[in-house]
Amino acid sequence: xxxxxxxxxGNFTDAGHAxxxxxxxxxxxxxxPASIKRIVVALYEAEINAVAHAYGGKIDVEIDPxxxxxxxxxxxxxxxxxxLAMTEGWSTASPKVREMGxxxxxxxxxxxxxxxxxxxDTKIGVGTTxxxxxxxxx
Amino acid sequence: xxxxxxxxxxxxxxxxLCTGCSSCIRACPTAALRIRDGKVIxxxxxxxxxxxxxxxxxxxxxxxxxxDFQLMDNYKYRVALVPVTFIAQFENRYKTKEIYSCLxxxxxxxxxxxxxxxxxxAKLYRKYMAExxxxxxxxxxxxxxxxxxxxxxxxxxxxxxxPLKSPLDVAARVxxxxxxxxxxxxxxxxxxxVTPCAAKIASVKSPVSGQDTCIAGVINMDFLYNKVKLLLKxxxxxxxxxxxxxxxxxxxxxxxxxxxxxxxxxxFAVDGLSNVIEFLENLEDENIxxxxxxxxxxxxxxCMGGPLTVNNRFVARNRLEKRAMLVDRVLxxxxxxxxxxxxxxxxxxxxxxxxxxxxPRSMMKLSDDFSTAFRMAEEMKRLEKALPxxxxxxxxxxxxxxxxxxxxxxxxxxxxCVFADIRNNPPDALRKVWGERLDNSxxxxx
Ligand SMILES: Nc1ncnc2c1ncn2[C@@H]1O[C@H](COP(=O)(O)OP(=O)(O)OP(=O)(O)O)[C@@H](O)[C@H]1O
Ligand code: SF4
Ligand code: SF4
Ligand SMILES: [Mg+2]
Numbered sequence: 001x002x003x004x005x006x007x008x009x010g011n012f013t014d015a016g017h018a019x020x021x022x023x024x025x026x027x028x029x030x031x032x033p034a035s036i037k038r039i040v041v042a043l044y045e046a047e048i049n050a051v052a053h054a055y056g057g058k059i060d061v062e063i064d065p066x067x068x069x070x071x072x073x074x075x076x077x078x079x080x081x082x083x084l085a086m087t088e089g090w091s092t093a094s095p096k097v098r099e100m101g102x103x104x105x106x107x108x109x110x111x112x113x114x115x116x117x118x119x120x121d122t123k124i125g126v127g128t129t130x131x132x133x134x135x136x137x138x
Numbered sequence: 139x140x141x142x143x144x145x146x147x148x149x150x151x152x153x154x155l156c157t158g159c160s161s162c163i164r165a166c167p168t169a170a171l172r173i174r175d176g177k178v179i180x181x182x183x184x185x186x187x188x189x190x191x192x193x194x195x196x197x198x199x200x201x202x203x204x205x206d207f208q209l210m211d212n213y214k215y216r217v218a219l220v221p222v223t224f225i226a227q228f229e230n231r232y233k234t235k236e237i238y239s240c241l242x243x244x245x246x247x248x249x250x251x252x253x254x255x256x257x258x259x260a261k262l263y264r265k266y267m268a269e270x271x272x273x274x275x276x277x278x279x280x281x282x283x284x285x286x287x288x289x290x291x292x293x294x295x296x297x298x299x300x301p302l303k304s305p306l307d308v309a310a311r312v313x314x315x316x317x318x319x320x321x322x323x324x325x326x327x328x329x330x331x332v333t334p335c336a337a338k339i340a341s342v343k344s345p346v347s348g349q350d351t352c353i354a355g356v357i358n359m360d361f362l363y364n365k366v367k368l369l370l371k372x373x374x375x376x377x378x379x380x381x382x383x384x385x386x387x388x389x390x391x392x393x394x395x396x397x398x399x400x401x402x403x404x405x406f407a408v409d410g411l412s413n414v415i416e417f418l419e420n421l422e423d424e425n426i427x428x429x430x431x432x433x434x435x436x437x438x439x440x441c442m443g444g445p446l447t448v449n450n451r452f453v454a455r456n457r458l459e460k461r462a463m464l465v466d467r468v469l470x471x472x473x474x475x476x477x478x479x480x481x482x483x484x485x486x487x488x489x490x491x492x493x494x495x496x497x498p499r500s501m502m503k504l505s506d507d508f509s510t511a512f513r514m515a516e517e518m519k520r521l522e523k524a525l526p527x528x529x530x531x532x533x534x535x536x537x538x539x540x541x542x543x544x545x546x547x548x549x550x551x552x553x554x555c556v557f558a559d560i561r562n563n564p565p566d567a568l569r570k571v572w573g574e575r576l577d578n579s580x581x582x583x584x
Contacts, residue, residue, distance in 0.1 A: 001512075001515065001519055010465055017421065019423060020419070020423075023422075023423070024502075025515055025519075027293075027500065027502040027503065028502055028504045028511060028514075028515050028518070029503070029504070029508065029512060029515055030232065030500065030503035030504070030505070030506065030508065030510045030511055033293060033294030033498075034294075036294065037294060037422075037424065040422075040423050040424075041423075041424055044425060063512075065508065065512050070474075074214060094451060123429055136508075137508055
């Protein structure tokens with residue numbers, strides 16, 4: 001089953017829309033609440049990053065009987081040093097973003113923690129693509 | 139559909155009055171209602187007794203069935219267990235004692251106010267919270283409609299609910315204890331609870347805990363209001379003995395914010411159906427952080443807005459706020475401190491108030507078997523795309539999505555969609571209204 005959503009630059013208030021719709025399907029599939037929570041948290045963090053640090057993008061979610069794969073692709077500055085970005089507490093969030101309550105540098109580490117597989121493809125000046133996989137009912 | 143019924147419902151539909159207008163089916167937060175044979179029907183396991191359908195019905199076809207008032211005659215000790223919400227239904231010119239004297243005239247031998255048990259309960263909440271540091275957000279168990287909503291729609295949050303019974307359960311047990319200490323036999327005591335809502339009835343008749351609630355019968359608040367109103371003109375002005383006096387805080391418990399005020403400063407209240415749903419969604423997604431107790435009530439203005447109340451909910455609230463202020467002033471002047479102490483009984487009481495487990499009862503899952511559920515979800519998604527998405531309810535379901543679900547569950551036929559046949563060639567008048575929406579090839583992916 002495939003879902004796709006657009007991410008709009010700077011639109012923090014609309015973020016979370018994608019996870020709501022994915023959540024409904026996961027509940028219908030009777031996926032255990034703990035897994036749903038992990039999926040929703042990872043998707044939300046990735047979406048917020050695309051809103052906060054890039055110029056928007058696209059979410060593609062594919063659910064099959066074994067797993068859910070969430071691809072969040074943005075157009076943006078890219079991440080110069082992925083290892084550094086993955087460090088807890090490291091953030092380049094602008095003061096404006098921090099004012100919104102984001103910018104603790106916990107997003108990517110949180111995604112890592114909540115997914116079974118995480119792949120980050122990033123190109124300076126072009127954009128970043130996160131591919132997140134969570135196995136269902138494993 | 140041979141399914142185990144988890145929930146008792148006192149909510150009934152009067153087929154004679156129901157016009158099948160479908161207002162209620164769209165108001166229901168759990169999609170528990172459908173139209174069949176031109177009348178509305180209710181799915182017992184989905185309904186959470188919020189009363190929203192009742193409020194919405196323009197024909198007054200949805201009502202709450204109550205126990206026979208005459209049931210009272212079977213008991214020597216006839217106890218009216220009255221929430222302060224009842225007093226709030228009357229204009230200020232009628233004093234509490236006048237209202238209670240009418241209850242005596244109606245045949246009750248004892249009058250107890252439900253809320254005298256709230257202090258004791260709050261203490262137990264605090265104890266539970268202290269013993270569970272791993273839980274960050276605690277949800278109050280007070281409103282039974284909220285508990286059921288969480289069970290069927292937000293099963294991941296059941297562990298956030300404090301597993302304790304309500305002030306009503308405290309009061310009922312204290313009454314039994316007191317009367318039996320005075321020498322009354324258990325069978326001769328009938329406790330009658332005056333309810334502001336269907337949810338409380340359901341929680342008395344089929345408690346989450348599955349344990350006895352000690353209540354002999356439930357009386358609807360609007361029904362009793364009418365009976366009392368008739369007697370009030372000639373009501374006696376003499377004081378009526380009421381067992382245990384309340385403090386201002388007790389009185390405010392059923393009002394929005396009255397319960398959460400007793401806890402840490404990060405505790406607060408959420409009332410009203412749509413507010414509660416939005417809050418639970420946020421809590422489930424963990425995009426809000428609430429370290430404390432959340433008081434959550436299905437009705438706007440909490441029990442003041444209960445479906446069986448009669449007075450305007452804001453006026454009702456104001457009456458209780460005034461009463462709370464007055465009571466506290468008197469207590470201050472008299473330097474009194476009403477307490478509820480039953481040394482030899484409290485420990486046992488505390489044990490009886492624990493709910494062993496609040497189980498998730500997800501009504502969203504399509505099947506227990508994952509691959510079957512997956513196939514059904516796929517089929518549903520395909521159907522949703524094929525349906526016009528205008529939620530007309532002509533099929534008897536609240537939304538096109540709910541209809542798609544009914545079809546994959548085998549509870550409805552796809553031909554029940556009036557657009558199934560005409561979408562390739564809709565009449566001009568319809569095309570004018572819906573434009574390209576009716577065009578089958580134009581369904582958008584979302
Ligand atoms: N999609 C992205 N495009 C460009 N840079 C990014 C992107 N995602 C993350 N980054 C960079 O990685 C840093 C760390 O990201 P992370 O999500 O861990 O923290 P944050 O977004 O700064 O704060 P928080 O997620 O706690 O609100 C960001 O500050 C930013 O510099
Ligand atoms: S009481 Fe609430 S949940 Fe039950 S059928 Fe009515 S609207 Fe739906
Ligand atoms: S808020 Fe009060 S009246 Fe309304 S459903 Fe809940 S307990 Fe009943
Ligand atoms: Mg982030």
